[in-house]
Amino acid sequence: MANLSIRSLGKTYPGGVSAVRDVDIKIQDGEFIVLVGPSGCGKSTILRMIAGLETITTGDLDIDGRRVNDLEPGDRDIAMVFQNYALYPHMTVRANMEYGLKNEGLPKDEIAERIAEASRTLRLSDYLDRKPRQLSGGQRQRVAMGRAIVRKPKVFLFDEPLSNLDAKLRTQLRAELKALHARLNGTFIYVTHDQVEAMSLADRIVIMSEGKIEQIGTPMDLYLRPATRFVAEFIGTPAMNFIDATVGSDGHSLQIGEQMIAADAPIHAPAGTLVSVGVRPEHLHRGQDHAMHVKLKTGFVEQLGADTIVHGEASTNGTASPLGVRLQGVHMPEPGSELQLGAALSDLHFFDTASGQRLNT
Amino acid sequence: MVENRPFLTVLTHAALIIGVLFLCFPVWMALVASTHSADALSSSPIPMWFGDQGWQNYSLLISRGLPEAGGVPLGRMMLNSAIMALGITFGKIAISIISAYAVVYFKFPFRMVFFWMIFITLMLPVEVRILPTFDVVTKMGLLNSYAGLIVPLIASATATLLFRQFFLTIPDELVEAARIDRAGPLRFFWDILLPLSRTNIAALFIILFIFGWNQYLWPLLVTTDEGLYTIVMGIQRMVNSGESLPVWHLIMGTAVLAMIPPVLVVIAMQKLFVKGLVESEK
Numbered sequence: 001m002a003n004l005s006i007r008s009l010g011k012t013y014p015g016g017v018s019a020v021r022d023v024d025i026k027i028q029d030g031e032f033i034v035l036v037g038p039s040g041c042g043k044s045t046i047l048r049m050i051a052g053l054e055t056i057t058t059g060d061l062d063i064d065g066r067r068v069n070d071l072e073p074g075d076r077d078i079a080m081v082f083q084n085y086a087l088y089p090h091m092t093v094r095a096n097m098e099y100g101l102k103n104e105g106l107p108k109d110e111i112a113e114r115i116a117e118a119s120r121t122l123r124l125s126d127y128l129d130r131k132p133r134q135l136s137g138g139q140r141q142r143v144a145m146g147r148a149i150v151r152k153p154k155v156f157l158f159d160e161p162l163s164n165l166d167a168k169l170r171t172q173l174r175a176e177l178k179a180l181h182a183r184l185n186g187t188f189i190y191v192t193h194d195q196v197e198a199m200s201l202a203d204r205i206v207i208m209s210e211g212k213i214e215q216i217g218t219p220m221d222l223y224l225r226p227a228t229r230f231v232a233e234f235i236g237t238p239a240m241n242f243i244d245a246t247v248g249s250d251g252h253s254l255q256i257g258e259q260m261i262a263a264d265a266p267i268h269a270p271a272g273t274l275v276s277v278g279v280r281p282e283h284l285h286r287g288q289d290h291a292m293h294v295k296l297k298t299g300f301v302e303q304l305g306a307d308t309i310v311h312g313e314a315s316t317n318g319t320a321s322p323l324g325v326r327l328q329g330v331h332m333p334e335p336g337s338e339l340q341l342g343a344a345l346s347d348l349h350f351f352d353t354a355s356g357q358r359l360n361t
Numbered sequence: 362m363v364e365n366r367p368f369l370t371v372l373t374h375a376a377l378i379i380g381v382l383f384l385c386f387p388v389w390m391a392l393v394a395s396t397h398s399a400d401a402l403s404s405s406p407i408p409m410w411f412g413d414q415g416w417q418n419y420s421l422l423i424s425r426g427l428p429e430a431g432g433v434p435l436g437r438m439m440l441n442s443a444i445m446a447l448g449i450t451f452g453k454i455a456i457s458i459i460s461a462y463a464v465v466y467f468k469f470p471f472r473m474v475f476f477w478m479i480f481i482t483l484m485l486p487v488e489v490r491i492l493p494t495f496d497v498v499t500k501m502g503l504l505n506s507y508a509g510l511i512v513p514l515i516a517s518a519t520a521t522l523l524f525r526q527f528f529l530t531i532p533d534e535l536v537e538a539a540r541i542d543r544a545g546p547l548r549f550f551w552d553i554l555l556p557l558s559r560t561n562i563a564a565l566f567i568i569l570f571i572f573g574w575n576q577y578l579w580p581l582l583v584t585t586d587e588g589l590y591t592i593v594m595g596i597q598r599m600v601n602s603g604e605s606l607p608v609w610h611l612i613m614g615t616a617v618l619a620m621i622p623p624v625l626v627v628i629a630m631q632k633l634f635v636k637g638l639v640e641s642e643k
C-alpha cells in the first residue's frame with residue numbers, strides 16, 4: 001500500500017477564497033486518518049486535492065515518494081467514496097464496480113474475480129444485477145465502497161460517506177468500515193464533521209479550523225491533551241467547560257475567583273495572564289475533597305439512564321459561566337438547587353485565553 | 362388539488378371530453394372524407410360517417426401518384442419527407458448534444474460568448490433568416506439536394522439549451538467519480554452522459570421529427586426538382602391544382618397517410634419516454 005506526504009499544502013479558490021493553508025501531514029502506510037473540523041474548514045478541499053479533483057495551489061503531495069501534484073485523478077492510484085454515493089444511475093451494481101477496471105484495461109477474468117471478492121466482503125452478491133435506485137441508502141454506500149475496493153488503490157478517500165444515513169445504519173457501517181480497514185490494511189483518509197465518528201474510526205485524527213491544522217494526534221491524545229482550546233471544545237460531548245482564571249504571582253498557581261490552585265507543573269505564562277481552565281463534564285464529581293471546586297446552579301437536566309447530564313451555571317467564582325456535568329447513574333437534582341462539584345488537578349486543562357494555546361504540559 | 366366531489370368530477374370530465382372532441386374533429390373529418398367519392402364531398406351536407414370508397418381511394422393514392430400533384434408518386438414524397446425529417450432530427454440532436462457538452466464541461470476561452478451566441482439565435486427562426494440562408498445555400502450549390510433541405514435546419518439553440526440545462530442537473534460527483542475511474546472526455550460522454558440523456562433524446566426526437574416532417578416554407582424554396590418534393594408540399598399542390606376542382610377525397614387520404622409516420626414515431630418513442638420518466642433516477 002502507500003504512505004503519503006503532504007507538505008505545506010495550500011489552496012486558494014478562484015475568487016480569492018483561501019480555503020486551506022500550510023497543511024503538513026505525514027501519513028504512514030496502512031493508517032486510518034480522519035480529517036475532522038467544523039463546516040467550511042477545508043476538509044473536503046484537502047481530500048479533493050489528494051484525489052486530484054482540485055488543483056493544488058501551493059505545496060507538494062507525494063504518494064509513495066512520487067510527486068503527484070500534476071497527475072490526473074485516474075493516474076494517482078486512489079479511489080474515492082462520496083457522500084451522495086455518486087453511483088452511475090444507469091448501470092447495474094456490477095457495471096458500476098467494473099467500470100473503472102474496464103477503463104484500466106484489466107483482463108475479464110481478473111475483473112470478475114475482484115468483483116466476486118468485493119461483493120462477498122460487502123455482502124452485495126445478491127444485488128449485483130440491480131440498478132442503484134433499487135437499493136437502500138446503506139446498500140448504495142456499500143456499492144460505492146465496493147467500487148473503491150475493486151480498484152485496489154494505494155489510498156482510499158472518503159468524504160463524509162455516512163452522513164446521509166440514519167444513526168443506526170451509521171453505527172453499523174462504521175463498524176464495517178473499521179473491519180474493512182483491518183482486512184484490506186489500506187491507507188484510509190476519511191473526512192467527517194462528526195467527532196464521534198472521528199474518535200471511533202481513526203488511528204490518528206487531523207483536526208482543522210479555518211483552513212489550518214489545529215492538532216494531529218491519536219484520539220486519546222486529542223481527548224487527554226488537546227493542544228488548543230478549539231480542539232478541547234471540539235472533541236467530546238457534552239463539550240468541555242471553561243472557567244476563567246489568572247496566573248498567580250508565583251507562576252505555579254492559578255487564581256479562580258477566591259480559590260487558589262497550585263498546579264503540579266510550571267505554567268508557561270507570566271503572572272497575571274488570563275487563563276481558561278477547561279474541565280470535561282465527565283471529570284467533575286460531587287463532593288468537597290477535590291483540587292478544584294465549583295458550585296453548579298442546576299438548570300436543564302438530561303436523564304439518559306446510564307448518565308445524567310446536568311446543565312447550569314458555575315456560580316461561585318464571581319463570574320457566571322455555563323457549566324455541564326455528566327454524573328453516572330440516575331440523579332434528580334431540583335432545578336435551581338446547587339451542586340457542589342470538583343475535579344482532580346490532572347483533569348484540568350489550562351489554555352491561554354488570548355491565544356487559545358495549551359499552557360500546562 | 363385532489364378533491365373528491367362528484368359534481369367536480371363530472372364537470373372536469375365534460376370539459377376534457379369537449380376539448381378532445383374539438384381537437385379530434387378535423388382528424389375525424391379527414392378520415393371520413395378520404396372514404397368518399399369526389400361527388401359526395403362536393404354536395405352538402407358533407408358526410409359525417411365513413412363512405413364505401415375508402416379502398417379505391419387509398420389504393421389509387423398508393424399505387425400511382427396523382428396527376429394533380431404533378432404526378433409525383435406518393436411513396437416518393439413520403440420518402441423525401443422521411444429523409445428530411447430524420448436528417449434534421451438526427452442532425453439537430455447530434456449537434457446540440459455535442460455543443461451542450463462543450464459548453465457545460467469544458468473550459469475554453471470565450472465559452473460564455475459562444476453560449477450567448479447560441480442563445481441569441483433562438484430569436485432568429487428560419488423564417489427570419491430565410492433570405493441570407495437561401496443565399497448561402499445557393500452559393501454552396503445545395504439547391505435541389507437533400508443536404509440543402511436538411512443542413513440549414515439543423516442548428517438548434519433550443520435543443521442545445523435543453524441539453525445544457527439537463528447536464529447542469531447531473532451531480533458534479535458523478536463526473537468526478539468518472540474521472541477517478543479513468544474515463545476520459547470521450548468515454549464519459551459515451552458511457553455516462555449519453556445513456557443518462559436517453560429520456561431527453563426520446564422527447565426531443567418526437568418534437569424534432571414532427572418539426573422536420575411538417576417543414577413547408579423551406580422545402581418550397583430550395584426544391585424545384587419534383588423528385589425532391591415532400592409530402593406536405595404535395596398536399597399543398599393538390600389543393601392549388603389550377604383549373605380543376607380540388608380532389609378533396611384524395612387530398613384527405615394523402616393527409617391521413619402523411620400523419621402515419623409522425624404517429625408511429627410518437628408511439629415508438631413514447632415507450633422509451635414513459636419508461637424513462639417512470640424509471641427516473643434519484
Ligand SMILES: Nc1ncnc2c1ncn2[C@@H]1O[C@H](COP(=O)(O)OP(=O)(O)OP(=O)(O)O)[C@@H](O)[C@H]1O
Pocket residue numbers: 013014015017018019037038039040041042043044045046193
Ligand atoms: N469551488 C469553490 N470555489 C470557491 N470557494 C470554495 C469552493 N469550494 C469550497 N470553497 C470554500 O472553501 C472553504 C472550505 O470548503 P470545504 O468544502 O473544503 O469545507 P468542508 O470542511 O469540507 O466543509 P463541510 O463539512 O461543510 O463539507 C469554504 O469556505 C468554502 O466556501
Ligand SMILES: [Mg+2]
Pocket residue numbers: 043044045
Ligand atoms: Mg465537505
